[in-house]
Amino acid sequence: MEVHAWRQALLAAATALTLCAGTQVQAGDLLGVTEDVPPFSYLDGGRFVGLANEVLDRVAAQSGLRVQRSIQPFARGLKTVEDLPNSFLYVVVRTPAREPLYRWVGPLDDCDVVVLTLRSSGMEFSPHAADARVLRIGVVKGSPAGKMVREAGMPERSIYQTPGSETSTRMLYAGHLDMVAGLSLPYQHQASRLGLDAGQLTVAHVLQKGYGCYFAFNRQVNEALFRRFAAAFETLRSSGELKTLQERAAQERLAGR
Template sequence: MAIMAWRQFLSAVALVLCAAQAARAGDLLGVTEDVPPFSYLEGGRFVGLANEVLDRIADQSGLRLQRSIQPFARGLKTVGEVPNSFLYVVVRTPAREPHYRWVGPLDDCDVAVMTLRSSGLDFSPTTPDARALRIGVIKGSPAGRMVREAGMPERSVYLTPGSETSTRMLYAGHLDMIAGLSLPYQHQATRLGLDASQLVVAHVLQKGYGCYFAFNPQVNEAVFKRFAEAFETLRASGELKALRDRATQPRAPGR
């Protein structure tokens, strides 16, 4: 218990430090998870489509952007407690709409259920041998709710900490399907040296909500405006589309 309390104290101190740093004029704290091709670490650097966009926004706006990579559920908590912060990338669902200020979209970001081509499984409450499907969803993401609303029983929903874990579990046979954004799962498979061509969409849960930068609603108005205007400049110039087209081309592992 003492160790747990100490860890909680250190976590709280770290959050306060982040808040103090991000509160400086012109600063924003961006919190992301490992979700290629949108955002991930490579050689200690933040890379991927969303981070390339952020680099250009920083250049155009003069804003100083700090970044932190955290599991999605922890990132939700961090952004909820740090006013000058944003979460990326986030699917803009109706349930989330009033809780954030939005800039985007980066991509359409369909939410889908995927399986391996070799499984032969359909998106139905049970498999051919009458057992419940095992569907991996990232903790804190809307995919879990959507899977349940699509008719899947609670026993079918397996919470995972991120897309890498879900992908590994699917290919290892510990899951029958995974639910979320299809493009990141394809890139995770490629990055892990797995055959991404085996991933197929079994069911589309929600089409076209879009992936955005989701800001704490208490963000400084002037800072938010500078960020949003810089993003709009990228979109209007066609540079955002060029970055997206390049990011959606999977790279072989180690390249």
């Protein structure tokens, strides 16, 4: 009931913003909904950090928009953004199936979708091997990885849906999963954050290269707000500042920060 009431309150606020005439900046012009997906977006000491949030900070400053943020499990975030016109989900892989569902701003990163396993397991991603035992592959509920794993030939009984990359990472290292599918960087970051050996993670199979990670807006978003956001992102990209942020984030990952 609390979640429902919270969503209804946000919906009422978003509707009010949508009905407002003109383009005056208002408190909470947009709601950005993210999941715990380090190193792109996560909470650290109550602060939203990671590459996506650094970009969002600069877009907000450049555009003058006030962006509220909420961190939710991915499947719940999908529903929240579906219900609220002036909202967007981040970080989202821009697949062909999702293309008509949102208005897109980005990309933030290439975001290849892969299948990972532990080096020590010696396992291979071989869905068509007749004598292969049933693999247990973790995918985040609501993510495109599950569909991609099915399309690669894995049976439904091999696919285990989890609420997020942290849960999948814990299950992989505990031996409850054989593999995980999704973006490699969040799994590497989660392993390090949990005190596990991230060097054990290895790519067993590439499901899709280069769809890219984006800000995905409700298609009913106020046009003026969307244009201001998109224009600010383009300024960030064309000025070279986005590339600078990406390079700094990569250096921090290499340094283990």
